[in-house]
Amino acid sequence: MDDSSPGNSARSIDRALEQSLTTTWDARLVEYDANRFPFDRWILGRIRAMGYPLEDLTEIHKVVPPAEVYRLTKQLCADTNLPEFRRMLNRFVREIAVGKGGLVPPVAVQRFLNVRIMLPDRPDTIFPFHTGLLYGHGIASRSIWMPLTDVSAPESSTASMQIIGIERSRELVQYAIDHRLSVEQMSDLFGRESRPLMAKPGMVCFFTQENIHGNFVNVTGKSRVSIDFRVAEDRYGDLLARKIPAGYFHLIPDTDEEEESAEAGPALVPDNGRPNIHYINNNTSSTFGIPAHLQRYMILDYCRQKNLNYEFELFELEDMPHLPTLDHVIRNLKCNPILYSIFALPEDDEPRNDLLRAALRNGLIMRFVNEDLVLASDRDLVTINRYLEFAKFGRSRMPIGLPLSGRGERMLSRWTAR
Numbered sequence: 001m002d003d004s005s006p007g008n009s010a011r012s013i014d015r016a017l018e019q020s021l022t023t024t025w026d027a028r029l030v031e032y033d034a035n036r037f038p039f040d041r042w043i044l045g046r047i048r049a050m051g052y053p054l055e056d057l058t059e060i061h062k063v064v065p066p067a068e069v070y071r072l073t074k075q076l077c078a079d080t081n082l083p084e085f086r087r088m089l090n091r092f093v094r095e096i097a098v099g100k101g102g103l104v105p106p107v108a109v110q111r112f113l114n115v116r117i118m119l120p121d122r123p124d125t126i127f128p129f130h131t132g133l134l135y136g137h138g139i140a141s142r143s144i145w146m147p148l149t150d151v152s153a154p155e156s157s158t159a160s161m162q163i164i165g166i167e168r169s170r171e172l173v174q175y176a177i178d179h180r181l182s183v184e185q186m187s188d189l190f191g192r193e194s195r196p197l198m199a200k201p202g203m204v205c206f207f208t209q210e211n212i213h214g215n216f217v218n219v220t221g222k223s224r225v226s227i228d229f230r231v232a233e234d235r236y237g238d239l240l241a242r243k244i245p246a247g248y249f250h251l252i253p254d255t256d257e258e259e260e261s262a263e264a265g266p267a268l269v270p271d272n273g274r275p276n277i278h279y280i281n282n283n284t285s286s287t288f289g290i291p292a293h294l295q296r297y298m299i300l301d302y303c304r305q306k307n308l309n310y311e312f313e314l315f316e317l318e319d320m321p322h323l324p325t326l327d328h329v330i331r332n333l334k335c336n337p338i339l340y341s342i343f344a345l346p347e348d349d350e351p352r353n354d355l356l357r358a359a360l361r362n363g364l365i366m367r368f369v370n371e372d373l374v375l376a377s378d379r380d381l382v383t384i385n386r387y388l389e390f391a392k393f394g395r396s397r398m399p400i401g402l403p404l405s406g407r408g409e410r411m412l413s414r415w416t417a418r
């Protein structure tokens, strides 16, 4: 048998993925230089800049009124998008996640990081034990948990994250599915089998979307602050389930030099004086299951945020993957289409590029809400195609945006089997 068939190469990639998941990324603590990557001091600085006289992150509960902690957390999550933070983070990803985690560049990093503040003695704020897969993340996505306060001592264990190895996690999740366990039963069972991560700034935990993890009530009397985020490799860009590249993951430069020379931010989009049209379709594998009214809500919200006018809305024709309505908007009406996503574009490379080049030639501006991307220049076309390529659009192993699980495949086959 020809060993170079696409099926075989997909299986050997899967073997490499399984090997990586069950070794390097199986809830493993990895060291980094906290002076080179002072995430803890950066976050402390941001909190102080917001006017809180905080000296130590473990004292947040004494300095920030409880009613303000949620707002503070949301602000810190948003701050992780600031250029100076992104530069430090991207460098960290290249050196630690790629370097020590054996990932293969290009890689993409979660767009908005999670910054979490875990106050002491707050049983009402505990997130139940879970896995990434159960929350719609794909098998190939990698998680990094980074404590910004010291939870390395045994007496700090309740402030740390609790985790279970991948092999046992797989058994336990299967057990929970088979026995239809409640959230309480899962918390009890998973909590009993978990172990705390004895970590502090200078250490991160690499883990997979299959490692069960969660928290207990923090009874240390100290606040715990942590950051967590995900990284995805280009080679497994179609194994990210509902967390779609470009919307959820942003590609980062492969080297520090590329990062330095990268053009700053997106260019300002000129007003071309053409009317905007809302365009909705259910014709691609990724938009098939997204109801028109939900796409419409996203588009309307986007227009409000960006202060964009719009004249009317057009629908794509069902069962016509060559997208004649979009073609009509671009080639004949010559209006600016606002699409729900880049994954609402034609799946075949050639007709898609043809259409997008026609939009550029006609001086149109296309907007893609889910990814916050714009097509107004040749450079934008390269970016959009880069993300579609990352996700293996048109060639993905599962429809982009659907979870890759045995149960999902069985559920879908109920309708597709003839």
Ligand SMILES: [Fe+2]
Pocket: 130, 131, 132, 213
């Ligand atoms: Fe989680």
